[in-house]
Amino acid sequence: MNLRFILTKLFRAFLTLVLAVTFVFVVLRMSGDPVTQMLPDDAPPSVIAQYREMWGLDRPLPEQYVHYVVGILHGDFGFSFRDDRPALDVVLERVPLTLELGLTAFGLTLILGLGAGLLAALNRGTGVDHATMAFTIFGHSMPNFFLGILLILLFAMTWRILPSSGTGTWAHLVLPAVTLGTSYAATVARFTRSSLLEVLHQPFMRTARAKGVPFRRSILGHALPNAGIPIVTVVGLRIGALVGGAVVVEPVFAWPGIGQLLVNAVAARDLAIVQAVVLLIAFTMVVVNFLVDITYGWLDPRIGVVRGEANA
Amino acid sequence: MTVDVLERQGVGSAGALPATRTPPADTAPAVEPVLSIDGLSVGTGNVDIVIDVSLAVAPGETLCLVGESGCGKSLTCLAAMGLLADPVRLKAGSVSLQGRELTGLDEKHLRQIRGRDMAMIFQDPAASLNPVQRVGRQVAEALVVHEGLGMRAAMHRAVELLDRVGIVNATSRAEAYPHQLSGGMCQRVMIAMALACRPRLIIADESTTALDVTTQAQILKLMKTLQQETGTAMIFVTHDLSVVAEIADRVAVMYSGRIVETGLVDDIFDHPGHPYTRGLMDCRLHALSATSERLAAIAGTVPRPAARPSGCAFRTRCPKAAERCETLPLPRGFAAGQTVACHFSGPAQ
Known part of the structure; x- marks a missing residue:
């Protein structure tokens, strides 16, 4: 891996971020005039004009865009009329809770998904393999919110x-984390299994056997690092699904994170909050994708090779 | 009575034991062979791919296993290493390394022997190396596993080994990944890996086939030199007779799963006994002279193991084929230290 590789990826991440910020601006402007939606229908035109001027909506679009971008660069994401506070403050307050839920689900996913995939690949064609694959089909097909309701019915009510x-104790965390992590774990398990099976048949695995490398060492030292690349891809890509899943799962369990905040803000047309949450999610995705790219370079030395470095 | 038993009796009555069973003094030293394979059969389901193969290699000796693609050379080697993968499995026979029986050993014990007492070099060096691990580490791993060295000490030895197989700037090349090295360089790494624990036997399966001619010559020379230095026994699988001429002490010719001729390399080249061996030699001569007046190739292809003709498997392609070829020819003495499995091979003049 080299500096040029990292810089290229960094530039792409920056570009994606600019596009995301612009996209949010355009979409929110297209969803209608927030002033008419917020104020009562019979509000006098003078009041409407006053609000429009206060929020800068009377200016031409390019000027609004510059104002919006400069605001973001200064950490100004607008003002939540519902909470009567800067939107960023409201959102940041909720972040730790979503992070707690998301990271727990993520950890659960990695342990369950990697473990199940590994077990299935090493016991291909046996009962363990079939049971694991049955679980992944279940995990894939079950919608998050429905699984959540089912779990509440069983574990909380029956x-x-x-x-x-x-929130409060680890017990509060169990059901939402399992709900959020199940389909994710299923995906990771499937990818782990298939990419491991592919690697196990590569000639270099036979070399390891011919060299007398013990079984466990050959799996950990040779098979997993090679199988890791597609696994990291799917883990990275699906972090988006985890964030999206949080929006659905949090309301089901009354978990006061940004997912629940977003749903409430949309219902109340608190556009500043919606904008702040969407930008935060976009930012998270860009950072995660950047980290995934860097991890590739670290896992696979063939990625990011500059011409001339390969001295044949 | 099984074919195998018949064959042994036939051999006994012919009065000349094949070199593969009890090597006569002039072909192999009268010491205990490093590896002896006896009556080996390998196959899938009820199809035998390798049938009743017997071989022995003495310390310091190079045995070339020759034949067309698909005649069971590689499977014989993989069976010797205990590396057969489903659905191919060992059906009969014994493999013993320095007197220790390997068939029936579990994978755990085999892993202790592989890499330490016997090592294998494969055909495609680039694919045979782990693409995401530095080559020095891959060489060092054998030392860590078998000699209990720490990674630092093992790396030090790995660099020495890389230097010894002719890699210049071994210290920095040890830090390279396989994709940063050429094919010949990767094969040198594989050789260093095989040599790491000073095994008594090295099996090289088409190890120079994927390399260009110049590199091939360098690698062959290197292997020959290293073998002379270490006194390692070597089984060298190839379909290339010029490679055989370069490196072999003894030759075993395989056709459709069986060994059809064995002997010292000079004898095989001077007076091949089996029509198949003669055919191979003709192909070579014509390739060399490039003035092919008659068809230089052996007509047809190796039969698939499931569609192998009864008796002599070569009879469908053999210019001499007759009615008696429908019964299996037994290996018998042809010249001193040379055995041939053909009804038409009388003792050479």
Whole structure:
């Protein structure tokens, strides 16, 4: 891996971010005049004009865009009329909770998905393999919110062993994290299995055997690092699904994170909040994708080779 | 009575034991062979791909296993290493390394022997190396696994090994990934890896086939030199007779899963006994002279193991084929230290 590789990826990440910011601007302007939507229908034109001037909506679009971008660069994401506070403050307040839920689900996914995939690949064609693949089909097909409701029904209402909503203890975390992580774990398990199976048949695995490398060492030292590249891709790509999933899962469990905040803000037409949340999610995605790209370069030395470095 | 038993009796009554069973003094030293394969059969389901193959290699000796593609050379080697992969499996026979029986050993024990007492070099060097691991580390791994060295000490030895197989700037090349090296360079790395623990036997399966002619010559010379230095026994699989001439002490010619002729390299080249061996030699001569008046190739292809003719498998392509070829010819003495499995091969003059 080299500096040029990292700089290229950094430039792309920056470009994506600019596009995301612009996209949010355009879409929110296209969704109608926020002033008429917010104020009562019988509001006098003078009041409407006053609000439009206050929010800069009376200026030409390019000027609004510059104002909006400069605002973002200064950390000004608009003002939440519902909370009567800067939108960024409202959003940042909720971030730790979503992070807690997201990271727990992510950790659960990695352990379950990688473990199940590894187990299935190494026991190909056996009961373990079939059971794992059956689980992944279940995980894929089950919509998040429905799984959530099902889990609440079983664990919170029938058996009464876990709370159905709220935050505070690890017990509150179990159901939402499992709900959020299941389909993700299924995807990771499938990819781990298939890419491992492919690698296990490569000639270099036979070389490792011919060299007398013990089984466990050959899996950890040779098979997994090679199988890791497609796995990292799917793990990285699906982090978006995790964030999207949070928007659906949080309301089900009354988990007060940014997902729930977004749903409420959309319902209340609190556009500044919507804008801040969407930008935050976009920013997270760009950062994650950048990290995934860097991880590739670290996992696979063949990526990011500059011409002339290969001395044949 | 099985074919195998018949064959042994036939050999006994012919009075000349094949070199593969009890090597006569003039072909192989009268010491215990490093590797001896006896009555090896390999196959899938009820199809035998390798049938009743017996071989022995003495310390310091190079045995070339010759034949067309698909005649079972590679499978014989993989079976010797215990590296057969499903659905191909060992059906009969024994493989013993320095007197220790390997068939029936579990994978764990085989892994302790592979790389330490016997090593293998494969055909495609670039694909045989782990693409995401530095080559020095891959060489060092054998030392870590078998000699319990720490990674630092093993890396030091790995650099020495890389230097010894003719890689210049071994210290910096040890840090390279396989894609940064040429094919010949990768094969040198594979050789260094095979040599790491000073094995008694090295099996090289078409190790120079994927390389260009110049590189091929360099690698052959290197292997020959290293073998003379270390006294390692070597089985060298190839379909290329010029390679055989270059490197072999003894030759075993395989056709459709069986060994049809064995002997010292000079004898095989001077007076090949089996029509198949003669055909191979003709192909070579014509390739050299480039004035092919008659068809230089052996007509037809190697039969698939499932569609192998009864008796002598070569009879469908053999210019001499007759009715008696429908019964299996037994290997018998042709000249001193040379055995041939053909009904028409009388003792050479």
